[in-house]
Amino acid sequence: MNVNGTARMLFTAEEYAARLAAVRLRMAEQGLSALLVTDPANIYYLTGYNAWSFYTPQLVFVPAEGDMILFSRQMDASGAFRTSWLPPECIVGYPESYVHRPHIHPFDWVAFALRERHLIAPAAKGCVGLEMDSHFFAPKAYRALVNAIPEWTLVDSFELVNWVRSIKSPAEIQLMHKAAVITNNAMAAAEQAIRPGARKCDIAAAITEAQIRGTEEFGGDYTAIVPLLPTGESADTPHLTWSEDRLKDDEPVVVELAGAYQRYHVPLNRTFSLGEPSAELSRLADATGEGLNAMLDVIRADVPVREVAAVWNRTIFEYGYEKDSRLGYSIGVGFPPDWGERTISIRSEEESVLAENMTFHLICGMWMDNYGYGLSESIRVTATGVETFTTYKRGLLPINS
Amino acid sequence: MNVNGTARMLFTAEEYAARLAAVRLRMAEQGLSALLVTDPANIYYLTGYNAWSFYTPQLVFVPAEGDMILFSRQMDASGAFRTSWLPPECIVGYPESYVHRPHIHPFDWVAFALRERHLIAPAAKGCVGLEMDSHFFAPKAYRALVNAIPEWTLVDSFELVNWVRSIKSPAEIQLMHKAAVITNNAMAAAEQAIRPGARKCDIAAAITEAQIRGTEEFGGDYTAIVPLLPTGESADTPHLTWSEDRLKDDEPVVVELAGAYQRYHVPLNRTFSLGEPSAELSRLADATGEGLNAMLDVIRADVPVREVAAVWNRTIFEYGYEKDSRLGYSIGVGFPPDWGERTISIRSEEESVLAENMTFHLICGMWMDNYGYGLSESIRVTATGVETFTTYKRGLLPINS
Incomplete structure (x- = not known):
């Protein structure tokens, strides 16, 4: 942990910036005004976040412009700064009461948190990409987003970040x-x-x-x-x-x-x-x-x-x-x-x-x-x-x- | 492997039968005429199938009556008899050409295979349950089923098999x-x-x-x-x-x-x-x-x-x-x-x-x-x-x- 209370970066700030830029270029090509990243490998690639927390829902909101935001379970969010370089205000925990409940989903809460931050409307200008084939993004999570954010046109981003990862630095x-x-x-x-x-x-x-x-x-x-x-x-x-x-x-x-x-x-x-x-x-x-x-x-x-x-x-x-x-x-x-x-x-x-x-x-x-x-x-x-x-x-x- | 070419059973045939009966009782209570099981722990619990193959799509079709069928990638299906007690005709492999392709999904093929076996119509009498919050069932897999089997009314089975598992033998x-x-x-x-x-x-x-x-x-x-x-x-x-x-x-x-x-x-x-x-x-x-x-x-x-x-x-x-x-x-x-x-x-x-x-x-x-x-x-x-x-x-x- 460095003096700013954020993690030691495994790669330089320039390298992380280049990764995000490459992702945004593909987003623009695919007509995406935002991307929701749920694959833990993609989350790690973009933010450095690394913990065995992917068995409960988590996602990174990647807008076309502005900060990425990592959403995870509260107990994980409070320690996420130990591996992710994202600033504390960009790491948001959802309440424990949303974990493993049949009738509610953490992404109900995440949708509200995005709305509160006025991030729904800017992303509604284009399509919003979802990793429809990633391992830890369940149909229930998908339907929570569909229901909670009717303004968004949700489309498959396919393996957008994965493709950026294919050429190594x-x-x-x-x-x-x-x-x-x-x-x-x-x-x-x-x-x-x-x-x-x-x-x-x-x-x-x-x-x-x-x-x-x-x-x-x-x-x-x-x-x-x-x-x-x-x-x-x-x-x-x-x-x-x-x-x-x-x-x-x-x-x-x-x-x-x-x-x-x-x-x-x-x-x-x-x-x-x-x-x-x-x-x-x-x-x-x-x-x-x-x-x-x-x-x-x-x-x-x-x-x-x-x-x-x-x-x-x-x-x-x-x-x-x-x-x-x-x-x-x-x-x-x-x-x-x-x-x-x-x-x-x-x-x-x-x-x-x-x-x-x-x-x-x-x-x-x-x-x-x-x-x-x-x-x-x-x-x-x-x-x-x-x-x-x-x-x-x-x-x-x-x-x- | 026993003389029938199927796996040594970890539990008795009676115990596996009791598990299936308990699942079917809950299915009836929830109005399900079939259940698609995608959680590897639930697949193992019902069929004994145990391999590190859950990174590609797989499911067990559990009809209200008749045999369960395990669908997995061809290379895994051909060895599934080594851990699952299901008879060979109940283990079906989908072709390799469906693996990690952006525009097709293995469950497109699985839907066709179910249709060919005349299993779609009987299951259409009630609702068909899906494990909407299981880890290895992606939204893309869900949408493949929705598109390929319009006869079915798909509903969340919630943690149906998991609840059966909660009391141990x-x-x-x-x-x-x-x-x-x-x-x-x-x-x-x-x-x-x-x-x-x-x-x-x-x-x-x-x-x-x-x-x-x-x-x-x-x-x-x-x-x-x-x-x-x-x-x-x-x-x-x-x-x-x-x-x-x-x-x-x-x-x-x-x-x-x-x-x-x-x-x-x-x-x-x-x-x-x-x-x-x-x-x-x-x-x-x-x-x-x-x-x-x-x-x-x-x-x-x-x-x-x-x-x-x-x-x-x-x-x-x-x-x-x-x-x-x-x-x-x-x-x-x-x-x-x-x-x-x-x-x-x-x-x-x-x-x-x-x-x-x-x-x-x-x-x-x-x-x-x-x-x-x-x-x-x-x-x-x-x-x-x-x-x-x-x-x-x-x-x-x-x-x-």
């Missing part, structure tokens, strides 16, 4: 490099813990310990997704969490995890093999590795994203494989339940074009019938090619027990 | 007892790690490691909320996560954590004191402890919840304190971002009455200006009184370094 890239060190350590902790007979929960515990402890120089943050550990036959599906079962002597273990630093994520997927891998798994691993290499070879600024998917498809098709699901997604700030930015996906239908300092998790998850293989790299697009955030060895990694 | 209580052992171990790990100069991330790492490793007999699950560690002045706000800062020689550390087993949570809040606590903090701790005791004394089946809040208010008022926020909430199954059930809150406005085998986190969080104190117990309501899940010592706990 040098300061953000630095944070991701720190996250990558943690990623590397966490994957090494997984490799260390994977042994025949090891309980899956013990592997997850070792990974999480490494993720949160971080390094001697800097501490780790919680990740938006817990370590995922599909093993053996259950490696045919990607999102199972661990159990207390023990690893068999002879099964592959697919590990997907991330390192996080100051909410910036660098994910990584590797597959470890206990015992002798089957011929079909080895063949799948080879094809997947080639597919990833082919993508890395083609990535650079100005390449259409769908070309990246195309080289993957061509490469694995030669092995007789096909993959329906996407090959990666934009990454950066993440809050549970997702470390993806919900904007660019690496797939043939994607219409966007790669730009310098976009960052992706390129994930080649191959979920077959009763077996599977996973391999990924988190990368930064450069003017001339690609930088991988980690250098963890690839391939089907044998565990020598 | 003996089997659920057993799982919570296992979670409580982990809670105790995790709090002991915190106590062990809290030392002058310790980094907060290292304390959080030690807690998380204990949470996930569990015991030698059974493994731990991930918790719906990460460990919360407000310290010193920042203990005036409850939901800050850790930083890489080091503990001072002389500050209180408020720890809120849970143990989780098979998604059942038992939370606990304790305050540790480094160095000599201030007189005002000691006084606050005494008052809070008395307030908690007063609540524990009055809790038993058939007592109105607001009476529990009333004895707290009277007790701490004698010390000159007041607390605006609620004193607890119903607990059980939890998925991020919340381990509360969003039904009963311990507060003066609450209208419900305690019943045997309701379970609560009684949390006395006192957030003052620049200091704070936290104390809690997770409890089960019995016919004659109360059972606390853990036996961790209370009070302002000194750390002897």
Whole structure:
């Protein structure tokens, strides 16, 4: 906390100003005279506000001109200055009596507070954008706004702030490099813990310990997704969490995890093999590795994203494989339940074009019938090619027990 | 996985049948001919389905009669049988091409799939309930349903399934007892790690490691909320996560954590004191402890919840304190971002009455200006009184370094 009673800024005031300016430019392009931001990652990106408070409704009011205002539950608003740089008068708490009540909603109160501040009419000049597909904005919250502010024409802002986030600043890239060190350590902790007979929960515990402890120089943050550990036959599906079962002597273990630093994520997927891998798994691993290499070879600024998917498809098709699901997604700030930015996906239908300092998790998850293989790299697009955030060895990694 | 290719059931078939029957009874009372369940905790409660897949849309269709159907992303549906006991024909995956697209939504596809199965018309006889305030049901998903199924009269089901969950079965209580052992171990790990100069991330790492490793007999699950560690002045706000800062020689550390087993949570809040606590903090701790005791004394089946809040208010008022926020909430199954059930809150406005085998986190969080104190117990309501899940010592706990 600095002398003004506001938080230490993680980024410079200029960087936050540039983010807001970029958001306002898009708002103007989309005809929005105001935007209500409810995605915790977007709130963090614009205001620095960072707390586990997103399980009760909160939003940032972003007018075309004038101050942003953060609305959250009173008990959270009173401490918000500890992480957000917004001045105290721009952090407003709604009363506790609005929490978890069937017939009223905190945004009833927020609407009144906006009205009291004479902020309804200026925003009614254009449309007001809502993040209609964000995780912590429920239909009940939406209807509260519709009912309480009839003057506003509410429209989907789509992933407006998320798109601004898709190109990283040098300061953000630095944070991701720190996250990558943690990623590397966490994957090494997984490799260390994977042994025949090891309980899956013990592997997850070792990974999480490494993720949160971080390094001697800097501490780790919680990740938006817990370590995922599909093993053996259950490696045919990607999102199972661990159990207390023990690893068999002879099964592959697919590990997907991330390192996080100051909410910036660098994910990584590797597959470890206990015992002798089957011929079909080895063949799948080879094809997947080639597919990833082919993508890395083609990535650079100005390449259409769908070309990246195309080289993957061509490469694995030669092995007789096909993959329906996407090959990666934009990454950066993440809050549970997702470390993806919900904007660019690496797939043939994607219409966007790669730009310098976009960052992706390129994930080649191959979920077959009763077996599977996973391999990924988190990368930064450069003017001339690609930088991988980690250098963890690839391939089907044998565990020598 | 059993011989039928479906998951090992965590509860008996009879228990799952009883849950569904209780849900359908409430549906009939609320005039619902079908219910769409989107809350991952409710999906788990009814079907056993458990995976980190709730960041893309999913729902369970619960008709008044006939089979439940789980809809999720294709890659998740194909592995859902590993945790859900639903038969394969009742688990349906939507195509990958519907994921994270601005102009279409997975529920467009789900609506078509319901139509194809002739399930729209029967449900149109009454109203169809939606969980309008659940975390992973976005306004965009809601509007997709409104547009795609004009035959349906959609109404808020409120927390219908959550209310069924509020009274626990003996089997659920057993799982919570296992979670409580982990809670105790995790709090002991915190106590062990809290030392002058310790980094907060290292304390959080030690807690998380204990949470996930569990015991030698059974493994731990991930918790719906990460460990919360407000310290010193920042203990005036409850939901800050850790930083890489080091503990001072002389500050209180408020720890809120849970143990989780098979998604059942038992939370606990304790305050540790480094160095000599201030007189005002000691006084606050005494008052809070008395307030908690007063609540524990009055809790038993058939007592109105607001009476529990009333004895707290009277007790701490004698010390000159007041607390605006609620004193607890119903607990059980939890998925991020919340381990509360969003039904009963311990507060003066609450209208419900305690019943045997309701379970609560009684949390006395006192957030003052620049200091704070936290104390809690997770409890089960019995016919004659109360059972606390853990036996961790209370009070302002000194750390002897």
